[in-house]
Amino acid sequence: MTILVTGGAGYIGSHAVQRLLRDGHDVVAIDTLFRGHARAMHLLARAFPGRLTFIHADVADRALVEGILRARGIRDVLHFAAMAYVGESVEEPLRYYRNNTLASLALIEACDRAQVERLVFSSTAATYGEPDASRIPIREDCPQHPINPYGASKLAVERMLADWCASRARAGRPVAVACLRYFNVAGSDASGLLGEDHHPETHLVPLVLQAAVGVREAITIFGADYPTPDGTCVRDYIHVEDLVEAHIRVLGALRPGEWRAYNLGTGRGASVREVIDACRRATGREITERAGARRPGDPPELTADPGAIARDLGWKARVTSIEDMAASAWRWMLAHPRGYDDGAGGA
Numbered sequence: 204m205t206i207l208v209t210g211g212a213g214y215i216g217s218h219a220v221q222r223l224l225r226d227g228h229d230v231v232a233i234d235t236l237f238r239g240h241a242r243a244m245h246l247l248a249r250a251f252p253g254r255l256t257f258i259h260a261d262v263a264d265r266a267l268v269e270g271i272l273r274a275r276g277i278r279d280v281l282h283f284a285a286m287a288y289v290g291e292s293v294e295e296p297l298r299y300y301r302n303n304t305l306a307s308l309a310l311i312e313a314c315d316r317a318q319v320e321r322l323v324f325s326s327t328a329a330t331y332g333e334p335d336a337s338r339i340p341i342r343e344d345c346p347q348h349p350i351n352p353y354g355a356s357k358l359a360v361e362r363m364l365a366d367w368c369a370s371r372a373r374a375g376r377p378v379a380v381a382c383l384r385y386f387n388v389a390g391s392d393a394s395g396l397l398g399e400d401h402h403p404e405t406h407l408v409p410l411v412l413q414a415a416v417g418v419r420e421a422i423t424i425f426g427a428d429y430p431t432p433d434g435t436c437v438r439d440y441i442h443v444e445d446l447v448e449a450h451i452r453v454l455g456a457l458r459p460g461e462w463r464a465y466n467l468g469t470g471r472g473a474s475v476r477e478v479i480d481a482c483r484r485a486t487g488r489e490i491t492e493r494a495g496a497r498r499p500g501d502p503p504e505l506t507a508d509p510g511a512i513a514r515d516l517g518w519k520a521r522v523t524s525i526e527d528m529a530a531s532a533w534r535w536m537l538a539h540p541r542g543y544d545d546g547a548g549g550a
């Protein structure tokens with residue numbers, strides 16, 4: 204079976220491509236390489252000869268995507284392609300609506316025309332905005348009121364998918380959709396082939412590890428006056444391989460006409476300070492921290508209740524300690540201190 208993976212050269216997308224290839228699927232990966240890595244695609248193509256087709260293109264190109272879907276008879280799509288920085292989305296909201304919302308609309312139209320049967324969409328905890336304390340840990344039925352354009356750009360796609368799914372069911376041509384609301388993804392694959400390498404890097408765990416490896420001087424804590432136990436923001440960190448496993452289970456379980464939404468997290472929150480301490484333990488290095496201002500768009504706490512996917516599909520995060528997540532990311536970072544472009548890992 205061939206599966207289309209959009210954003211397949213990105214951090215999470217590339218880990219998903221690797222898993223699908225390992226499971227014996229053929230994969231067509233499409234990526235603009237705006238923030239994805241050609242090198243990740245080369246490494247995977249070499250590890251799985253003849254099984255990965257990489258297409259350097261934008262999912263917003265509806266005709267091209269429709270052509271690929273038809274030519275390869277693809278029925279399953281994992282849609283990762285997106286811009287995913289909260290702070291950037293506040294600065295440049297229109298880019299987020301264009302690249303996340305409009306591009307997804309084009310992809311959905313291509314899927315509609317080409318008789319795709321299952322689509323799994325990378326949504327986000329940012330769609331929940333700033334939930335009431337009584338709603339934390341967050342269940343899927345928590346009201347979705349995003350407080351930044353990133354979350355809003357993803358919520359709009361969830362709504363399009365729900366309406367598409369309902370209309371196709373009414374028309375007797377059912378399609379199945381899952382919206383997976385990621386909390387904070389960290390770590391890298393156990394084999395050491397793939398890692399997390401964003402330019403610019405804005406995510407906490409890789410930034411803290413960069414401070415540990417010496418690529419940056421210190422980690423700045425964005426706000427220590429939040430209404431949380433130690434004053435820093437609390438997030439629910441999930442290992443990238445657990446996240447990918449959830450996609451595989453969902454894809455296997457989706458039945459025609461279904462629309463499902465699941466939170467993907469461990470169910471345990473960690474503060475920015477706790478993450479920095481876990482990285483100190485994982486690396487054994489000194490890590491200098493600095494106090495900084497709050498980052499616009501950051502809610503104080505986002506912790507998942509991952510009970511729904513546990514009940515429905517028996518999925519649970521296997522890696523629950525931040526230290527273990529950081530240790531897996533650290534192994535890759537030590538081998539690739541400057542990321543994919545450092546030439547490490549073979550030609």
Ligand code: UDP
Pocket residue numbers: 289387405406407408410422423424425426436437438475498501
């Ligand atoms: N954060 C921080 N310093 C940094 C980067 C992030 O204090 O240099 C905080 C950020 O404010 C948030 C948490 O770390 O509370 C996780 O941020 P990240 O960007 O990794 O993920 P997000 O929650 O935005 O998806």
